[in-house]
Amino acid sequence: MSSEPSVLIIEDEPQIRRFLRVSLECQGYHLIEAQSVREGTLQATQAHPDIVILDLGLPDLDGMEFLTRLREWSQMPVIVLSARGREEDKVVALDAGANDYLTKPFGVNELLARLRVLLRGEARSAADSPIYEVGELRVDLSSRQVIVRGEQLHLTPTQYRLLTTMIKHAGKVLTHRQLLKEVWGPHSVREHQYLRVYVGQIRQKIESDPTRPRYLLTESGVGYRFAAE
Amino acid sequence: MDGVPAPFVVAVSASARAAQLVLRAAARVTAGERWFAVHIETATDSRMNREEHALLAANLGLAEQLGAETVILPAVDPVGELLRFARRHGATQILVGKPRHPRWNSWLGRLSVDKLARRSDQIDICILSDGAPRAVERPTKVKPDQRQLLKYFSAAGLVSLCTLFNMLAIQPYLPLRNVVMIYLLGVIVVARYLGRGPSALAAVLSVATFDLVFISPLGSATQSTTIDAITFGVMLSIGLTISTLTGHLSFQVQAAREREQRMSALFAMSREFATLRSCEEIALAAERRIGDAVGAEATVRLVDEPDHLPEAARDRQPGRWTTAEQGIVDWVIRHNERAGMGTSNHAEATAVYLPLSAAHGCLGVLRVRLAQVGDQLSSEQWDLLKTLTSVTAMAIERARWVDAAERARLDTEAERLRNSLLSAVSHDLRTPLAAIVGSSSTLVELGEKLGPEVRHEMAEAILDEGERLNRQVANLLDMTRLGNGSMVAHKEWQPVEEVIGVVLSRLHRLLKGFPVETRLGPGLPPVPLDHGLIQQVLVNLVENAIKYSPPGTPITLSVWRDQEGVVVEVADRGPGIPTADLERAFTRFYRVPAVSDRTGAGLGLTICKGILKLHDGWIRAQNRSDGGLAVQFLLPLPHSYRNGRDGRRVRREAALESQAELKPDPCPLNHPS
Numbered sequence: 001m002s003s004e005p006s007v008l009i010i011e012d013e014p015q016i017r018r019f020l021r022v023s024l025e026c027q028g029y030h031l032i033e034a035q036s037v038r039e040g041t042l043q044a045t046q047a048h049p050d051i052v053i054l055d056l057g058l059p060d061l062d063g064m065e066f067l068t069r070l071r072e073w074s075q076m077p078v079i080v081l082s083a084r085g086r087e088e089d090k091v092v093a094l095d096a097g098a099n100d101y102l103t104k105p106f107g108v109n110e111l112l113a114r115l116r117v118l119l120r121g122e123a124r125s126a127a128d129s130p131i132y133e134v135g136e137l138r139v140d141l142s143s144r145q146v147i148v149r150g151e152q153l154h155l156t157p158t159q160y161r162l163l164t165t166m167i168k169h170a171g172k173v174l175t176h177r178q179l180l181k182e183v184w185g186p187h188s189v190r191e192h193q194y195l196r197v198y199v200g201q202i203r204q205k206i207e208s209d210p211t212r213p214r215y216l217l218t219e220s221g222v223g224y225r226f227a228a229e
Numbered sequence: 230m231d232g233v234p235a236p237f238v239v240a241v242s243a244s245a246r247a248a249q250l251v252l253r254a255a256a257r258v259t260a261g262e263r264w265f266a267v268h269i270e271t272a273t274d275s276r277m278n279r280e281e282h283a284l285l286a287a288n289l290g291l292a293e294q295l296g297a298e299t300v301i302l303p304a305v306d307p308v309g310e311l312l313r314f315a316r317r318h319g320a321t322q323i324l325v326g327k328p329r330h331p332r333w334n335s336w337l338g339r340l341s342v343d344k345l346a347r348r349s350d351q352i353d354i355c356i357l358s359d360g361a362p363r364a365v366e367r368p369t370k371v372k373p374d375q376r377q378l379l380k381y382f383s384a385a386g387l388v389s390l391c392t393l394f395n396m397l398a399i400q401p402y403l404p405l406r407n408v409v410m411i412y413l414l415g416v417i418v419v420a421r422y423l424g425r426g427p428s429a430l431a432a433v434l435s436v437a438t439f440d441l442v443f444i445s446p447l448g449s450a451t452q453s454t455t456i457d458a459i460t461f462g463v464m465l466s467i468g469l470t471i472s473t474l475t476g477h478l479s480f481q482v483q484a485a486r487e488r489e490q491r492m493s494a495l496f497a498m499s500r501e502f503a504t505l506r507s508c509e510e511i512a513l514a515a516e517r518r519i520g521d522a523v524g525a526e527a528t529v530r531l532v533d534e535p536d537h538l539p540e541a542a543r544d545r546q547p548g549r550w551t552t553a554e555q556g557i558v559d560w561v562i563r564h565n566e567r568a569g570m571g572t573s574n575h576a577e578a579t580a581v582y583l584p585l586s587a588a589h590g591c592l593g594v595l596r597v598r599l600a601q602v603g604d605q606l607s608s609e610q611w612d613l614l615k616t617l618t619s620v621t622a623m624a625i626e627r628a629r630w631v632d633a634a635e636r637a638r639l640d641t642e643a644e645r646l647r648n649s650l651l652s653a654v655s656h657d658l659r660t661p662l663a664a665i666v667g668s669s670s671t672l673v674e675l676g677e678k679l680g681p682e683v684r685h686e687m688a689e690a691i692l693d694e695g696e697r698l699n700r701q702v703a704n705l706l707d708m709t710r711l712g713n714g715s716m717v718a719h720k721e722w723q724p725v726e727e728v729i730g731v732v733l734s735r736l737h738r739l740l741k742g743f744p745v746e747t748r749l750g751p752g753l754p755p756v757p758l759d760h761g762l763i764q765q766v767l768v769n770l771v772e773n774a775i776k777y778s779p780p781g782t783p784i785t786l787s788v789w790r791d792q793e794g795v796v797v798e799v800a801d802r803g804p805g806i807p808t809a810d811l812e813r814a815f816t817r818f819y820r821v822p823a824v825s826d827r828t829g830a831g832l833g834l835t836i837c838k839g840i841l842k843l844h845d846g847w848i849r850a851q852n853r854s855d856g857g858l859a860v861q862f863l864l865p866l867p868h869s870y871r872n873g874r875d876g877r878r879v880r881r882e883a884a885l886e887s888q889a890e891l892k893p894d895p896c897p898l899n900h901p902s
Contacts, residue, residue: 015664015694022683023671057656104659105666109674 005119006030008049010040010066011081012059016104020053023108029115037061044070051118052078053111054098056089064096071097077118079111090222094175101173101222117171117228132167134227137206137215139167148206155205158183162198163206166216171228173219199224236263237322238315241292241299243268243277243285250326251288253357255295266292266299267314268608269307270484283571283605290572290611301612303484305477308344315352322353377426384419384427388434391415392442400443408443409460412436416464420471428468436461491613494522498617502624511628512593515621522617523610525600529585531593531625532562550596557582558594565591571605581606583614585622592625653832657701661694668694693738700768707765708832711839718843720757725788725795725864728760732767733786739772742780750789756864762840763864766848769833770799770860777803778857794846794865801859805852814850837862 007029011017021031032047034040037060044052052070056063067078080093080101090101100114130142138147141164146153155163162183166174180189188194203210217225239254241247251266258264266289277285289299304310315323325342346354395408412435420428436457444457498518505511512529519527530550550558557575561568561582568574569581580598584591595618599606606614668690676684710716726749733745774784782802789796806814815838834848841848841862848862 013660013664015661015690015697016667018690019664019667019671019687022679022687023667023675026675026679026683104663106663107670107674108667109670111667 004028004030005050005115006032006047007115008032008034008040008043008047008052010034010037010043010052010058010063011055012036012057013055016055016081019108020111023111024115027112035059037063037066040066041069044074044076049076051115052076053081054078055081056093057082064093067093067096067098079114079118081106091175091177094173094222095177099172113171120171120228132170134170135214139164141167146206149208153205155202159198159202159205162195163202166224166226170226173223173225175223177223179223195224234259234262235321236265236318237324238265238267238311238318238320239292239297239324240311240326241266241268241285241288242326243281243288245284246326247284247288248291250324250357251292251295251297254324255292255297258296263318264297265314265318265320266297267311268299268301269311270301270303271305271307271480282607286571286606286608286611289608294566294573299612301608303481303488305481308341308348311345312348312350312352320352322355323349324355324357327356327358380423380427381430384423384431385434387415387419388412388431388438391435392438395443405443408439412439413464413467416468417471420468421475423472425469425472425476428472429465432461432464432468435464487609491522491609491616494518494613495616495620498522499620499624502620502627505624506628506631508625508628508632511621511624515595515617515624519595519597519614519617519621522613523597523606525606526598528596528598529593529621530558530596531585532591554578554580554582554596561594562591569596571611581614583618585618585625587622587626589626592622592629595621654705658698661698661701664694665691665698696738700772703765704769704832704836707762707836707840711836716762716839716843718759718762718840720759720844722755722757723760724753724755725758725763725797726753728758728763728767729786729788729797731760732764732771735764736768736771736775739775740784743775743778744781744783746783746785748785748787750787752790753788753795754790754866754870756795756866758844758864759840762843766837766840766862767797767799769837773833773860774799774801774803774858777801779803782857791863793871794863796861796863798859798861800853800857802857805856805858806850808852811850811852815848834860 007024009017009020009031011020011033012035017033017035021033024031032043032049034043035058037058040052040054040058043049054063054066058066063080067080070076070078077099078097080090080098082089082093082101082103090103093101099118102111102114130140132139132141136149139145140147144160146155146160146163162179165179165182176192176195177189179195180191183198184191184194199216200210203213203216206215207213215227217227219225237254237257239251241251254264254266268285268289289301293299300314302310302314311323314320323345325345327342342354342356391411391414395411399407399411416428416431416435419431439460440457498515501514501518502511505514508531512531516527516529528550557568557578560574561584564574565584565586566574567581567583569578570576571581575582580596583595583597585593585595595614597606597614668687671679672684672687672691679687707716729747733740733747771784771786778784778801784802785798785800787798787800815834834850837860838848841864844864846863846865848860850858850860853859
């Protein structure tokens with residue numbers, strides 16, 4: 001087994017595969033290519049990639065099908081590529097277990113950043129550090145302290161739970177539904193306005209300019225992402 | 230009774246007084262109350278004259294306008310029929326006019342108020358006075374017409390025949406009572422075939438001749454007076470009974486026949502309507518059927534949409550409606566009521582105008598014009614018209630709904646097509662764009678870390694995808710132009726081979742790894758073609774061949790002369806198209822199933838087909854027997870240039886021309902492969 005992380009690309013468009021291959025290989029990733037859901041499933045079970053890049057529009061079956069099948073037996077991170085540009089598709093994919101998404105066309109930096117976050121996330125959950133630091137924000141999960149620009153913040157229990165939930169998945173997009181389920185419980189998954197209110201409150205406290213957030217970013221129509229770097 | 234007032238019934242006859250009765254009855258109606266104007270049609274109705282018919286129709290029309298439901302009931306037993314009708318409709322009151330006929334008239338089938346009162350049980354009988362002076366009522370004595378006179382003569386003739394027979398065959402051999410029997414037979418025959426009056430005459434004549442000829446040739450009349458009286462009485466009553474019964478019977482037969490005719494007209498009409506789909510067809514059929522049924526000229530004029538402005542009334546044959554009628558038509562549509570002759574609105578008109586009313590207002594107007602000016606519609610005709618127009622209106626309404634449903638379905642279909650086109654197009658444009666953005670961002674972000682080879686590959690990818698994008702945009706534009714009919718082929722005489730050369734050099738980057746073979750048949754003439762469009766056709770076909778064939782397999786382009794023109798074929802070694810789909814491949818959004826590369830919205834072949842249609846040619850696909858797909862298209866020569874008896878000269882010219890044009894560039898097909 002090589003030490004370089006392996007990436008499985010399931011994508012039917014040869015021109016997209018070509019550019020992914022070139023750009024990822026020069027970044028030291030080991031590439032496995034598949035053109036259909038059938039082939040992708042085979043590669044995923046045989047090659048055990050560290051991460052999967054999945055196009056949603058595939059010739060034989062919908063990419064969603066691959067995702068639901070994969071999630072039955074594996075938690076390997078999946079980045080979904082969607083050319084549809086339709087928010088609903090992304091939300092459905094994310095709720096079905098995708099870890100992140102990219103909308104075509106996308107730049108290589110965006111893709112590399114997502115890959116890094118997901119691969120590091122895998123690593124961190126193993127290390128399990130209680131302290132999270134990004135920019136001027138420092139969260140100590142063991143002592144429940146939140147410090148911004150050197151000042152300690154007072155958060156309500158719900159605000160704290162929301163913030164730590166997002167920090168746990170920093171760098172990764174979380175859908176409204178996922179956040180509501182984790183913070184408020186499975187019965188509140190439709191109460192999007194709760195989320196908006198609390199996100200607004202947290203922004204007031206941690207952001208220096210809440211209208212242009214630095215940490216708690218909005219993914220329009222999909223959910224929120226906590227800045228990882 | 231649940232707060233709903235019970236309906237009442239008004240008996241309407243064919244007299245001027247009945248109109249008064251209707252008016253007085255209408256005055257008693259409270260809002261929302263149902264009432265019926267019923268005419269009991271009896272045997273006597275068959276003897277009504279034209280004025281009486283018109284009066285009856287007017288009375289019933291008046292009642293209808295005042296809100297009554299009008300009904301004509303043929304009946305032998307008028308009282309029973311009227312009561313049955315009232316009970317069936319839950320009426321608690323029957324309104325009748327004061328009787329004006331002598332009492333004995335009721336024996337002959339007229340409605341008797343006494344009998345009505347006696348048999349009415351729970352139903353109240355109200356006798357309304359009409360306030361009209363009695364003298365007005367006496368109908369003028371109708372002169373017996375010639376046919377009636379003939380009947381009396383025939384009766385007399387028959388009696389004399391009986392007398393003759395009696396004198397020759399009975400009297401000499403048999404007792405006298407047999408003579409009476411023969412006379413009785415005569416009276417019965419007269420009563421059966423000639424009616425009541427002649428039978429009475431026959432009875433009188435029989436007794437008289439019996440007396441004169443067989444009893445009192447000797448003058449002893451006094452003795453036989455009693456016998457005479459009995460014989461006469463029996464003969465008269467038998468004659469009257471039989472003639473009345475016969476009259477009733479023939480009336481019933483007549484009524485049944487009319488009902489049957491009405492039903493069959495209705496049935497035939499609804500059956501025909503069921504097979505028709507458009508409002509126009511239904512209107513035409515209705516004109517014919519209604520015209521036949523009432524024996525008049527019927528014309529339908531449709532309103533475009535229910536509740537539409539009257540001026541939109543659709544004129545299928547503009548000449549058939551006068552401008553003067555426009556006002557009446559407007560009025561009928563607006564009020565959804567009938568107008569014209571015999572009604573209270575626009576009564577001066579020479580025709581009748583009925584609304585085709587449906588649930589959503591008036592759908593059109595039916596005009597009925599009787600063959601002879603001055604004729605009036607009878608009450609039966611009104612009744613029939615009412616039924617037929619409502620059937621017509623229902624059929625038209627149904628057709629309208631079917632239309633609307635069809636339109637909605639087409640709209641949905643178009644919407645679905647638009648959506649799938651949009652998503653296909655966005656996919657087609659976004660995929661090369663994604664590759665361009667990705668590759669160029671790789672160059673920008675990671676440029677210094679990439680080796681020169683990789684950098685070159687990226688740059689090449691950008692170029693390829695840019696070209697692909699360009700082709701896709703060209704296809705989209707073509708599709709749009711084909712779709713709105715603005716695509717025009719600017720045809721010029723030129724050899725197809727030239728276009729092939731251009732296309733192959735244009736696609737040479739894409740053709741890397743695909744050996745291209747071109748086969749040119751002998752004697753290829755130039756054909757009229759639009760260079761740009763045919764180039765697009767070839768680009769699409771070659772691109773498809775590249776897209777669907779495994780790398781390294783050959784792509785063959787062949788051109789040959791055909792009976793009709795020049796045929797071009799692009800053949801590959803790909804998977805081909807399922808035989809069942811070969812036709813469908815040229816429809817929009819078709820993609821070969823189960824082929825991994827799905828680039829393309831499935832517009833390419835559709836565009837090719839459109840372009841060749843502009844060239845009056847054809848395009849078709851077939852699977853090659855040894856694997857792969859061959860797409861052929863024909864660029865036709867004009868008819869005068871084709872093979873034929875007189876085409877030889879022009880053909881030679883065309884051939885010469887083609888040689889001349891080909892000479893400067895004998896090898897236009899230099900392309901990398």
